[in-house]
Structure formats: C-alpha cells, structure tokens
Amino acid sequence: MSDVRSLAGLVFAAIAIAASAQADTTQPQPNPPRSLSPVPNRAPLLPDAFYSLPLGAVKPVGWLKNELKIQAAGLSGHLDEFWPDVGSNSAWLGGTGEAWERGPYYLDGLVPLAYELDDPVLIEKVRKWVNFTLDHQRPDGAIGPEKNTDWWPDMIMLKALTQYQEATGDARVVPALEKFFAYQAATLAANPLQKWAQYRWGDELLSIIWLYNRDGDSKLLDLARQIAGQGFDWKALYANFPFTGKVAKKDADLRSHGVNNAMAIKTGAVWSVISGNPADRDASRQMLDTLNRYHGLPNGTFAADEHLAGRDPDQGTELCAIVEEMFSIETLTRIYGDSHIAGRLERLAYNALPAVFSKDMWAHQYDEQPNQVLVSKAPRDWTTNGDDSNLFGLEPNYGCCTANMHQGWPKFTASTWMATADKGLVAVVLAPTEVNTVVNDVPVRIVEETEYPFAENVTIRVEPARPVAFPITLPVSPYTSETVIRVNGAAQRNLASGQFYRIAREWTAGDVIQIKMPFPVMVGTGYRSSVYVTLGPLLFSLDIGERWKKLERKGETADWEVDPTTPWNYGLIIHPADPQSAFTINRGQMGNQPFSPEGTPVSLTAKGVRIRSWKLVDNSAGPLPQSPVKESGGAETLKLIPYGAAKLRITEFPEIIR
Ligand SMILES: [Zn+2]
Known part of the structure; x- marks a missing residue:
C-alpha cells in the first residue's frame, strides 16, 4: 500500500513495510505502516534545507558496518549486563538505581545501533526500555522514574522514543509524546527548567518539532516558546563571548561547560x-565559528576538559562533547544544507570519534588529546x-560518557x-552505506561502495524499482581540486571543491555514479605555528609504539x-615551496579495524628530527x-597513521628548519 503526503509544498511518498493489520480485536492495536519517507516541516515552521530519512532507511555497509558490529560486540552491546547504571536495577526499568540521565543516554544510542544492524538481541534490549517507559507513563503524562523531577533526562528519552518510532512505526509513541507534552505545558511554570535542562533546551525542541510535523497541534509550538523563554540565551552569550582562552577553574560554570556548548551549537538554528x-538561524553558525576560533582543534572538535580549554593540543575533549557536537552538526547540516558544515561532521566522525575508543570498543577515554603521548x-x-580522565576504560573520571558514547x-x-x-536525495558525507527510501512514489535503493575516507574512490549504484526522475546531490571534496564525478561513465562538468553538486536526471536500475578524489597530502597551521597533516578528511599523527x-x-x-615504547618528540621537515614532496603515501589492505595501527590501509612517510628539549611536562x-x-639533529623517517588509529x-x- 502507499500513501502520498503533501506538506509545505513538498510531496513525499510513503510505502508500507510493516506486517499488514489483522482484524483481531483481542490483540494490541497493530502498528501503522512504517514510512520510509521523510517528514518535512509543517507550516508555520520554517522549512529545513534537507530532511532526515527515517531511522533504518540508511544502513551501514563495508567498513562502517564492521565498525558498528565492533561497537555492538563491545561496550555498547554488553554494558547493561554489568554496569549497574544501565542494568536491570535502573529506575528507568522500575528498579531502585540510577534515575537521571544514564538510562536515556544509553537508549539514545542503542536504538539506532540496534535498528541499523537489524540485531535481534539489541532490538530486544531496546524494547525492554521502551516498553517500560511507555507502559508506565503516569496518568498525568509524566514519564520515567517518579523520583526524577528534572526535565533534562526526559529530553533525552524523547529523542530515543522518536528514533524508535521511526524505526518501528510503533503506534504508542505519538500519543505518549502528546500526553507528555501536555503534562509539561501544565506544570512547566511551577517546575521550570533548572540547571542542565536550562542549557540543553534545544534538544527538547527537536522532539517537539518532530511531533508537531506529525500531528499539527499548535499547542506544541506554545510549549516550545515557553521552553525557549526559560532556556539559557546562548545567542546573547556568543554575541559577546567571554571565553576566548582556557577557562580557569574558578571561572568554570555551566556556560563554559564543553558538553553544554556542544549540545547548544544546534540550539539557535533549531529554535529558528x-x-x-x-538571527536565531544564524546563531548556530556564529557559535561554531567562535568555538573554532578560540578552542578549535584539527581533529574537528574543540577543547573542553571539561570546560573550554583553548587551542593547545595537550588539552582534552570529553567524549560526550564529541558525540554531542556530531549530533548538533548533523542537525545543522539538515537545517542549513551547508556543505562546509557537513565537512565538519566528516572530520569529527573520521578523526575525533574513533580516537577516543580502544580498537575493540570495550574501553573509552573521558578526555582525548591531539598530542597524547602518555595514557596514565x-x-x-x-x-x-x-x-x-585519559585512561581507556569503563568509566574513567565520570560515567556520563559510558552512558552517552x-x-x-x-x-x-x-x-x-x-x-x-527538491524531492531528491543528498549524500551529505561520503561513507559506505545502503539507502532504501521512496522518491516520487517509487521505491529506490542506493548502494554506496567505498573504503572512503581511507580510499579515493566511491561507487554509487542507483536501483529504482522503475525509472524515476529526481536529483541526487553529492559533496565535492574540499581536499582536492581534481574531483571527477562520472554518471554511467560520462564526466560531469562544473564541479566546485567544497560545494554540493546536483545531478538531476531520470535514474534507471543499473545506473552507476563514480567519484574519484585524488587527494594530495595537505599541511595545515596549528597552535604556535605548528603543522598538521591531512590526506582528504583524515588527519594523520605520529605512529608511536604502544604498550x-x-x-x-x-x-x-x-x-x-598506555606507555610509549618509541620516542615522540619529533618536529617535521616540511618543504615550504612544495609541502607534498615531504611525504610519501603508502596504501595497503584494510584490516578488520581500520582505526588501528595494524588495520589502517593508508599511512604516510615523512622526515622528522627529534627536539631534545621537548619533554614530558605534567x-x-x-x-x-x-x-x-x-x-x-639527524633527520629520521617517520610513519604517520590516521589520527583515529593512533591511541x-x-x-x-x-x-623544523635546518
Ligand atoms: Zn561525558
């Protein structure tokens, strides 16, 4: 069966994939057909540039699928078996244990992991949390542990529930959210946003907008205004930004808190x-630029350990801030449709994110450092x-990251x-993936095969159920001026580096798009005029022996x-007139975990000199x-490997100059 939606001038088709409804009144209400099409913003909301495909429409393949499987086989798939805060005694499961953010944090990541892998064991774990939450919603509409009176953990649970609804079509979610928001609207004046919730209110707006796009109840927008009125004014803080260097401990507060800032990057744009x-729309862009200017690091994130910490590569970034910045930038990419913002997401995902985990994803750091020469x-x-804080472990420093990673x-x-x-599809970031959606009423499957970012080639196979015209938009890498895109062998013209490129045509099963990006090694300027090295979106680091x-x-x-077993105090010899000549690119086979020294299929060779006076301090x-x-001193040949592989x-x- 199919139905056609028309909202805000956009027409998307939906198809049913759920089991057809049986007329058996003794059974619970069957779920409505799950839509594989996006839900655009409903008037009077401003339209977004792009719309998310429902959870499950995009699945990982290739190395990305393997990465998710490693994650599922590691802490993510097993944490509830031995970590009490998300175990069966969680107050979110009716126990007497943790009653605040940790259960919802865990579910917020477990839901997409479970449904992207179609992993029955993880799906069963998801159901346990979701069913308890929905089955125990109180008559007044409140959700979660009764002893929790803070809105913040509820905000996370709402994000998890909206994802779950998209993946399953579960008919209980929309009415549960309606009831919850009615309860919140009735009680918010007496129990206003406090502390964390006051700084993280943008996260709740996402769920309010999600529901409004489905039920059109204007009272939801009144609630959103009430929440915005109680929430911290990030736009005003960044209009006169006080944190232009490392924040001293005595000055640290919730405004300089790294995770709050990472979450708040999206708030202005979402509120707009x-x-x-x-001005609200632009506030997120300004916030990102400001964070980058004063605290930005070449791994794509900003320093916050756990308050804003300047640009010194010895400073750390908390894992929660990394994943929340990613989520914020995914949201901004959707709202703005901006290729530069999407490029930021790519740098975070391919550098900062994998670096913070052990290669088996059974351990993680609280803080990761770009220059990290000792883990102890x-x-x-x-x-x-x-x-x-920089140990790899279960809950180094504090357990928030253990729940939120x-x-x-x-x-x-x-x-x-x-x-x-414009009723098409866009690859905002290149990655090995498979898409199943519906365009102009036609089921469309797209398979993107690639070892990118470790390789320079991408093959995209377009497989509509029948010929159908729509645009496919692709990123043209900012890291080379020589990208070639071919459609069935024909080279496309007028590609602009760093911009999106739109291919509008009728697609037929068997059509193939090929992208080739001959990446040169690039050298960037960092803290104290230091140099850092990139190949495409991958940042490279000295391969230090690890014990x-x-x-x-x-x-x-x-x-x-982790102790170093080889020296680390090298400078690089760069030839200013021809930086690329200082490096050799070595390519090989990808291993099971590409973000490990032995698994990476690409490395660089460079020349360096030890700086005897550069030693360990603190x-x-x-x-x-x-x-x-x-x-x-004598020049030595150095091996550089992807940042995410080098712990x-x-x-x-x-x-170095000679
Ligand atoms: Zn954390």
Whole structure:
C-alpha cells in the first residue's frame, strides 16, 4: 500500500513495510505502516534545507558496518549486563538505581545501533526500555522514574522514543509524546527548567518539532516558546563571548561547560525553525565559528576538559562533547544544507570519534588529546577533570560518557544521506552505506561502495524499482581540486571543491555514479605555528609504539594505561615551496579495524628530527615549541597513521628548519 503526503509544498511518498493489520480485536492495536519517507516541516515552521530519512532507511555497509558490529560486540552491546547504571536495577526499568540521565543516554544510542544492524538481541534490549517507559507513563503524562523531577533526562528519552518510532512505526509513541507534552505545558511554570535542562533546551525542541510535523497541534509550538523563554540565551552569550582562552577553574560554570556548548551549537538554528528569526538561524553558525576560533582543534572538535580549554593540543575533549557536537552538526547540516558544515561532521566522525575508543570498543577515554603521548592515571593540565580522565576504560573520571558514547557512529550513519527539499536525495558525507527510501512514489535503493575516507574512490549504484526522475546531490571534496564525478561513465562538468553538486536526471536500475578524489597530502597551521597533516578528511599523527597495561578489571572490561615504547618528540621537515614532496603515501589492505595501527590501509612517510628539549611536562607533551624550530639533529623517517588509529600520537608537530 502507499500513501502520498503533501506538506509545505513538498510531496513525499510513503510505502508500507510493516506486517499488514489483522482484524483481531483481542490483540494490541497493530502498528501503522512504517514510512520510509521523510517528514518535512509543517507550516508555520520554517522549512529545513534537507530532511532526515527515517531511522533504518540508511544502513551501514563495508567498513562502517564492521565498525558498528565492533561497537555492538563491545561496550555498547554488553554494558547493561554489568554496569549497574544501565542494568536491570535502573529506575528507568522500575528498579531502585540510577534515575537521571544514564538510562536515556544509553537508549539514545542503542536504538539506532540496534535498528541499523537489524540485531535481534539489541532490538530486544531496546524494547525492554521502551516498553517500560511507555507502559508506565503516569496518568498525568509524566514519564520515567517518579523520583526524577528534572526535565533534562526526559529530553533525552524523547529523542530515543522518536528514533524508535521511526524505526518501528510503533503506534504508542505519538500519543505518549502528546500526553507528555501536555503534562509539561501544565506544570512547566511551577517546575521550570533548572540547571542542565536550562542549557540543553534545544534538544527538547527537536522532539517537539518532530511531533508537531506529525500531528499539527499548535499547542506544541506554545510549549516550545515557553521552553525557549526559560532556556539559557546562548545567542546573547556568543554575541559577546567571554571565553576566548582556557577557562580557569574558578571561572568554570555551566556556560563554559564543553558538553553544554556542544549540545547548544544546534540550539539557535533549531529554535529558528519555530521563531522564524534569521538571527536565531544564524546563531548556530556564529557559535561554531567562535568555538573554532578560540578552542578549535584539527581533529574537528574543540577543547573542553571539561570546560573550554583553548587551542593547545595537550588539552582534552570529553567524549560526550564529541558525540554531542556530531549530533548538533548533523542537525545543522539538515537545517542549513551547508556543505562546509557537513565537512565538519566528516572530520569529527573520521578523526575525533574513533580516537577516543580502544580498537575493540570495550574501553573509552573521558578526555582525548591531539598530542597524547602518555595514557596514565596522573594529574594533567585539565580545567576540572580528574587524574584518570585519559585512561581507556569503563568509566574513567565520570560515567556520563559510558552512558552517552553509543550514539556517535549510529547517528552519523543515519545522517550520511538525507532527502532534499527538491524531492531528491543528498549524500551529505561520503561513507559506505545502503539507502532504501521512496522518491516520487517509487521505491529506490542506493548502494554506496567505498573504503572512503581511507580510499579515493566511491561507487554509487542507483536501483529504482522503475525509472524515476529526481536529483541526487553529492559533496565535492574540499581536499582536492581534481574531483571527477562520472554518471554511467560520462564526466560531469562544473564541479566546485567544497560545494554540493546536483545531478538531476531520470535514474534507471543499473545506473552507476563514480567519484574519484585524488587527494594530495595537505599541511595545515596549528597552535604556535605548528603543522598538521591531512590526506582528504583524515588527519594523520605520529605512529608511536604502544604498550597497553591493564590497571584493573572492571566487570566485563578493564581500565588501561598506555606507555610509549618509541620516542615522540619529533618536529617535521616540511618543504615550504612544495609541502607534498615531504611525504610519501603508502596504501595497503584494510584490516578488520581500520582505526588501528595494524588495520589502517593508508599511512604516510615523512622526515622528522627529534627536539631534545621537548619533554614530558605534567604527564603530557611539554609546551609545544613555537615554530619554526631550528634543530640540527639527524633527520629520521617517520610513519604517520590516521589520527583515529593512533591511541598515542603527536598531531600538531613543530616545524623544523635546518
Ligand atoms: Zn561525558
């Protein structure tokens, strides 16, 4: 069966994939057919440039699928078996345990992981949390543990439920959300947003907009205005931004908190969908630019350990901030349709995200450092974090990341393809994926085969059920001026680096798009005029020998220190007139885990010189020498590997002059 929706001038078709309804009144209401089409914004909301495809429409293939399987076989698939905060005693499951953000955080990542992998064991785990939450909604509409009176954990649970509804079509979700928002509208004045919720209100707007697009109840927009009125004014903070360097411990508050800022990157743009105010729309872009200017790191994120920490590559970034910045940028990509913003997502996903996990994803850091030469339980120059913050382990420093880390890869996967306002599809980031959706009433399957970002070639097979005309929009890499896109062998014209390229035509099964991006090695300028090296979106780091030492068993996992077994205090010799001549690109076979020293299929060779005076200080690489550095020692051949593969690394190198 099919139905056609027409909203805000957009027409999308939906097809049914759920089992057909049986007329058996003794059974619970069957779920309505699950839609594979996006739901555009309903008037008077401002339209987005792109629309998310429902969860499950985009699935990982190739190395990305393997990455999600590694995740599922690691902490994400097993955490509930031994970590009490998301175990069966969670108050979100009716127990006497954790009653705040950890259960919802876990579910927010588990839902997309389970349905993208179609993993029956994980789906069963998801159902346990969702069923308990929906079955125990109180008569007044409240959800979750009764002892929790904070709106913040509810906001996370709402995000998990909307994803779950998209993946399953479960008919209970929309009425449960309607009831919850009615309850919130009735009680918000007496129990206003406090603390975290006050800073993270943009996350709730997403769920309100999601529901409004489905039921059109204008009271939801009144509630959104009430929430915005109580929420912290991020736009005003960034209009006169006080945190232009590392925040001192005495000045650290919720405004300088890394995760709050990462979440709030999206808030202005999301609010603008309701407010209609161009200044709100632009606030997110300005926030991202400002964070980048004062705290930006070459791995795509900003330093916050756990308060904004400047641009020194010895400073860390909390895992929660990385996955929340990714989610914010996925949201901004959708609202703005901006290729530069999508490029930021790519840098985060292919660099900062994999770096923070052990290769089996059974352990993670709280803080990751671009220049990370020792992983140990020891004090470091963090703003407020504790001595175990850069350990790989179960819950180094604090357990928020243990609960919240699961959303990174799955939400990224879901966001790689979106629908466009001109009734087409866009690959916002290149990645090995498969899309199943409906365009102009025609089921369309797209398979994107690639080892990108480790390789330069992408093959996209377009397989509509019958010939159908629609545009496919693709990113033209900003990292080369020589991208070639071919459609059935014919080279496309007028490609602009860093922009989206639109191919509008009738597609027939068997059509093939090929993308070739001959990436040159590029050298960027970092902190204290240091240099960092990229090949396409991949950032490269010195391959330092690692000795992993188990500190302590923690349930089914353990905490680990990592010692360097080879020197790290190198500067790079770059030839200013021809930087590329300083590097050799080495390509090989991809291993099971491409974000590991032995599994990466690409590495670089460079020349470097040890800087004898550059030593360990406070358990991190000592102050980065101001470049250029005059050093006459013998040049050595160095191996650089992708940042995400190097758990010990130098990423911002002093530049050597002879
Ligand atoms: Zn965290």
